[in-house]
Amino acid sequence: MSAPVFAAATAAPFNPLLVMILVPLIGAAVVALMPKARADLVRQVAVIFSLISGASSLYLLSEFVTKQGDFQFELRHAWMKSFGISWHFGVDGISLFLLVLTGVLFPLAIVAVDPGHDHKPYYAWLLVLMAGSMGVFVALDLVVFFLFFEIVLVPMYFLIGLWGHGDRIYAATKFFLYTMFGSALMLVGIVATAYLHQRGTGGDWTFDVVEIASKPGISTGASRWIFASFALAFAVKVPLFPLHTWLPDAHTEAPTAGSVILAGVMLKLGTYGFVRFGLYLFPEASRFFAPVLLTLGVIGIIWGAICATMQKDLKRLVAYSSVAHLGFIVLGTFSLTKEGIEGAVLQMVNHGITTPALFLLVGMIYERRHTRNIDELGGLQVSAPILAGFFTLAMLASVGLPGLNGFPGEFLALAGAFKGARWWAIVAASGVILAALYLLWAYQRVFHGAAEGDNATMRDLRLVEGLVLAPLCALIIVLGVYPKVMLDRIEPSVTALVEHMQHAEGGGR
Amino acid sequence: MFATLLQATGAGDKLVTPEVPWSHLAPQLILVVGATVGVIAAAALRGRLRRSVGAVGAAVVAGAAIVSIIPLWHRVSNPAQGPISAVNGAIGVDRFSLFVTALLCAAVILASFTAEAYLQREGLDGPEFSLLLLLAAAGGSVMAGANDLIVMFIGIEVLSLAVYVLAAMHARRISSQESGLKYFLLGGFASAFLLYGIALTYGATGTTSLLRVQSFLAERVLTDDGLLLGGLALMLVGFAFKVGAVPFHMWTPDVYQGAPSPVTGFMAAAVKTAAFAGMLRVFVVGFASYADLWRPVVGALAIASLVVGAVMSVVQTNVKRMLAYSSIAHAGFVLLGVDAASAEGTAASLFYLAAYTAMALGTFAVVTVVGGSGDGAHTLDAYRGLGRRRPGLALAMSLFLLAQAGTPVTIGFLAKLGVIRAAIDADQWALAIVAMLTAVISTFMYLRIVVAMYFAESESESDDRGELRIPWGVGVTIGVAVIATLVLGVVPGPLEHLSDDALPVLVAVDGR
Structure with missing residues (x-):
């Protein structure tokens, strides 16, 4: 990169990424343990925790070094050693604003809408959802990404199912199963990526995105198959035509806060996934499948x-x-x-x-x-x-x-x-x-x-x-x-x- | 017994009675002696014991067995000493058998706490319940360590007989009786298949010792191995029956539905674990040289179990039957690890079994509570509105169900990841893909229960089923299962290490 002078700029007093993920989780636990009768108090606590997480996303924005394309604020901690899975987090220009968006939208959604009943679980689920959404955008390990990608389904499922309108159970179940179906094959794709990469490069098993991208070792044919399995998961999430039919139902039946988060944050998981894990890991396969995805995108527009x-x-x-x-x-x-x-x-x-x-x-x-x-x-x-x-x-x-x-x-x-x-x-x-x-x-x-x-x-x-x-x-x-x-x-x-x-x-x- | 065996295999003209290093068999001995003493004490002091004594006693004995495993584990982990065997090489003491024994003992502890509450509610007498759990665990432990096919058979019979009685334990409920009888008859068939398979294997190789089978097959090439293949096939049928793999699963839904709920949980968790331990030992290690021949069959069993288990579970209306079919699907997942026929596959299978033990015991503990007096309320309707009536219970149940569906941050996700990894490592792409697709179908079934608990409007508020009581025993089981499901889902390190190390080894070293 052109400005090595700024390389040491991540020497911030604390790493905001962890705060952004952990604070809402702690908040969810606190909310869950509060007395049921104090609805306003529960709401205030939820607002405070989401604000702390949101504020650290703004802090991240202020500390983010411009004119630098690498990952910043990187964190790595081994999780399952024999599998080569680590909690690897990092931010770059592509994920930065999605994080800030998540940090801004959640407090607003929490303040704006009163669920009307069952305040405690409602705010707890929203905070879990916030942590999960943050996690998706910072994960730089395929399994950790998948983990967050899947876990956000659970709170959203309950938000739609319990606080939604009309045909909420149908919408919630459809939403859950569609997304689950998409990501089921992605898990196979993820394991295949690590396996073929290990076989191609002769190193250890690793699910680290940066490492896999920097040392290509997967054959063209295999990478196309794997890309297809990723693309299916992301296409459901985006959603691309003809896999979009869950979206109108889920959006319409969801409570307002749910729609706000669905549209604002969760739809981006798919498009972000395409950029981060499609283009970055499988450039050739992306070019190979580009005509298909372009066509589906244009059909979606019309x-x-x-x-x-x-x-x-x-x-x-x-x-x-x-x-x-x-x-x-x-x-x-x-x-x-x-x-x-x-x-x-x-x-x-x-x-x-x-x-x-x-x-x-x-x-x-x-x-x-x-x-x-x-x-x-x-x-x-x-x-x-x-x-x-x-x-x-x-x-x-x-x-x-x-x-x-x-x-x-x-x-x-x-x-x-x-x-x-x-x-x-x-x-x-x-x-x-x-x-x-x-x-x-x-x-x-x-x-x-x-x-x-x-x-x-x-x-x-x-x-x-x-x-x-x-x-x-x-x-x-x-x-x-x-x-x-x-x-x-x-x-x-x-x-x-x-x-x-x-x-x-x-x-x- | 062993003496005649040895004679039959031509060990010598003189009867040689092997020296038994009792300390190596400490876990099994503690379980058997504990059960025996317990039965005698129960008979002698009938009526004068509080009901909870049985549960607490079983938990203490199983706990002692776990404690006795620790020094043995350290001993066999020591590279200078390595795995050992006892009784002239017939029972192996390696980390595999110790891991499985510990898992079975943990299952006994949790199941006996659930059973305590169940017996109390149903007004059933009997510390026998918990003591039979101990016997079953002893049998399973013998299976996990069996280096000899006859010993394997003894283990499977000890386990099965105890579980037949357990299934029929609720003497006043006809469905429990039916369940026990069904299980007994079909289980008898399966045992016969297994025994016949052992006989054919003996005919082909001249020995029942896995160790000698291994060296026999290493030294010779059989020009006509029809007999051996027949033996392998029949043994596979026997094991497939015990784990509940399709097409030998027919008994599962009925027996799971009829058996007392705590027993069903124990069957799903422990019987499966023990049977898979036996299967891994016999096939993956003993008949490793025939892996190319049995692997396709195991793969077919896996696919059939995954598909049938998932699809059939969706159309059930009885929660216990749903969970029965889901246990068939889970067996399919474990078979993925068996099919890999590798160290990774074995470790992944063990991890899966440990995960499933926690999830299944937790799930069936909730089922026990919801079943209510008479253990009959198992339709989806019984779960309607549980989220309002008992939020904690409903939340725990949702956690267990989502974990079984493979949701991340639970142990169920890591278990699935492990077997998928093993399958891909063994180039079984089709198996991995089928497994994940059927997982989505199963998810639909789990969500049906969640929907019933949370979203379904309770149609009639007046329909007052009375407050569901959560006795302390069930509370303990559910609490431990929740912690295991969540904590091991986030910090899998310890369990992962243990299951990675716990590989079966065949040695005949009667170390001291």
Whole structure:
């Protein structure tokens, strides 16, 4: 790297990564042991623990050294020695902002939504989920990654099943089984990676991502099979067409906090997995499968948009819009260009800001009107102008209006795709227009027109609700106007990744 | 007995009675003597003993057996001395047999605590219950150390007879009687198969000692090994029956359903462990040179068990039957480790068995509580709303079920990882893939129970089943199982070391 001077910069007084994972876990234990009757106290404790974890993610951001593509804040501790598994954690530009996003979204989700019943388990599960999500983004060991990747299912399963709406049991079970099915084969793939790597290089068994990537020893044919097993797991999680059908159900039936976390953090596990474990470990196989994944991504963009247009349920509409947005991330990633991957990473974070904001707003509308049916809503901007204002901003960001945060990521992803995968990019670009269509149309139906009945008397935002939305909206504007803050940190890592891929492929096997 | 054996195998014209180094057999002796003394004491003092004496006594005896294992373990771990054997090489004392014995004793302790509460609730007399557990463990321990096929047979019979009686222990419940009888009849068949297999093996090799079988096969190439293959096949049938592998699993659902719940837990945990220990010893070590021939068969058994166990478990409505089929699927997972026929495979199998012991005993302890008076409430309906009625119990049950499904941060995940690794290491890709896919199907079944406990609306609030009591014995079992499932799932180091070291070795060194 160009700046060896900064190499010793990880000499922070403590390692924030551990704090970010362990504090929510401790919080969950504390919450679980508190008396059931004190719902407010439980909530305050949960907020405090999630804030500590979130604050250390901000501390991580401030201590993170820019212009450096390597992993920082690395930690390694042997776990199962004979298997070559170690607790290996580290951050680079690709995972940094996903961690910060996790650290920001969880406290907001905890503050914003009251579950209504069973407060204690609700907050405990949310804190476990927070720890698991943090763990996924810092894990640099395949088994440890898998461990966190799977463990997040359990709290989300209970969150949807116990505090969800409507057909929550069906949605929760479908969510669990789909994801489990995807990752079952990934476990075989992970063990195969370590086994073939050990056989190819003649060293010890290791599941360490960095080591496996630095010493390639897996034949082209085998790495394609393994990549396929990884891709299946990630494709379910993203979700890619045609494996996306769990998403509308899970998002719609989940409690608002669950939808916020699902859209903001958990969908990124798949796209992040593609970048970290797909491209990084199996460059050749990524290029081999890129046309397939690009096609599925583009289908997702169009299909998600079409489905979103036809939804009658506002929350379901936002859920389908996620399918479309995640398609752009896949498009950027598998353009395999520097711009495309940068755009993908940027879009992961930005989608994690706008869509949770939309879900929060939909949740607030539902709380007031007890319906999410677009036909029953109308003219809300008369009775709730502030809510309408926030909704406009989040919606425009989601559409990708220049100047708001949805734009730079989508633009870079499309620009990268134009370089690396032109025809897909051309089709995908029409998705941008479709997004404008369904979101604006929905906005028009919900907020414009004459307000009748309950719609006319709907209460506007409370102060707390405004305070929850304010940080997200501030980020929408700041990151839209000045994405350089993020790009400075993302770029070196992406450049290193692209160079690594070229090197690995050029070097031949 | 051994003398006649030796004579038969041509050890000499003169009867040589082998010297028995009793200290090497301390764990087995403690178990057998403890059980015998217990039975006599129970008969002599009938009615004058408190019920809990039996459970506590069994736990103390099993605990003493575990303590007696520690010096032996150190002794055989010492490279200067190495593994030893007793009774003229017929019983091996190596880390494998010691590990399995310790596991069985742990199972006895946990099962007897559950049984204590069960007997109390059902108003059943009898310290015999706990003492039979001890006898069964002694039998299993002999199986784990058997260097001779006849000794293996003795071990399996001691184990099985004790468990037949245990299954029929609830004398007032017809289903328990039926379960015991079924198990006894089918188990008798299996024993016959095993014995016939031993006979054929003897016919082919002229010996029943695994050690001499090994050297016999090393020195000679059999031009016609039909007899030996027949013997291997029949022995495999016998073991497959005992572990409950498809297609020899037919008894499992019925017997598991009918047997008293604590016994079912013990059967799932200990009987499986002992039978797999015997299987590993006979096939992976004794007939290692025939691995190419028996491995495909074991692989087929594994796939059949995984698929049938997972698929059939999903369509059940009785929780005990669900868990019975899930135990068949678990047997399939352990068979993955057997099929690998390697040191990794054996270690992974042992780890899996240890993990399953903790999970199964915990699960069936919960089942015992939920079963209620009469041990009859085992439908999914009985679990409806358990999350509200007994949050702690429901949480523990969810943990056991998710661990069995292989969720990370529990021991179940590491167990699955181990056998998958062993299978891939042995280039058994298809087995690994089938195993993981069936794990997803099983997960659906585990989730059905979780859904019933937490999500199902209790339709009628008036349907008051009364407060479920959690007696202290069950509490202990559940607590220990929860700790084992979670702590060993995060810090597997100690158990991993032990199971890695615990490889069976065939030696005839009657060390002093």
